[in-house]
Amino acid sequence: MNRSDWPLWEVFVRARRGLSHQHVGSLHAPDAAMALRNARDVYTRRNEGVSIWVVPAAAIHASSPDEKDPFFTPAADKVYRHPTFYPVPEGVEHL
């Protein structure tokens, strides 16, 4: 099989219960079942995770670097949009 026949998959791993899946990298695999197994071997053999998602890279729509300004800069100067005026109770993690 020609290497170019194997599609690219993006891999998301959840480190432990309560956390969301994080993007960890990508890999090639012939299908979703093999992509999950490859992800297990490549990304989770040192106790990194309890759950894996694989997504065909072709299914991801990404924002363009050219759109950076209209997309993101308007948020920078509106301090009232950031929840910085609330005290965070002690012991709350991952906020």
Added chain:
Amino acid sequence: MRSPFFATPPATTMPDAAAYALRLGDDALVLSHRLAEWVAHAPELEEDVALANISLDLLGQARALLAYAGAVEGAGRDEDALAYLRDDRAFTNMQLVELPRGDFGLTIARQLLFSTYQRMLYARLAASSDETLAGIAAKAEKEVAYHVDHATQWTLRLGEGTAGSHARMRAGLVAVWPYADELFEADPLTDRLAAEGVGVDPSCLRGEWDAAVDGVLREATLERPEVRPAAGGGRRGLHTEHLGHLLAEMQSLHRAHPGVTW
């Protein structure tokens, strides 16, 4: 002239449990080495990592089993002495695991046969009255469940893939199948240990193994090849010409630099 094939195997003074742990450890060690040979040669980078992981699982099992064999023997041989300082006639692995790695089809065929057997063996050994063997088997069984899955997934894909992948998978099965009978060969050692509840009678695994492997082959549109069984004898120290070459490579560093670390 002394023919190596008719020479008496080296007399073993090992207690039964040690000889048994040594067999299982030798299987794991030799197959671990064969799989490690794929590193940097697998069809895909991802498969390189997968085979290396399986190899390392087996190496871990081999270390535990050889260390235990040495401890029970009580002659001062540790896992390194058993792995690196025995000659091929003193290895008691079955011949299936020492065959050269061949192509990817052969490797997957061997993995399917061996991992399916090993999982069934460990599942029973986890109930052994020997606590150490039971512990090693219970831990290893989880690892081997993944090895079975890996081999199964690839057998299905190669069998149902292209005409080329189907032919290679079939050729792999033809090459390894003569060595399948040895997996289930009982002998006085396994008879004694099975009676004591320490070991497993391998012949009792055959029916379950046949059903499992036949099921995968059927789904993969492959057939069990019609081949004559090989002579066997690995458990008695009789090996194919390939084991000596494997050991020469595996043992050379330790023999040239005894006790070397880095």
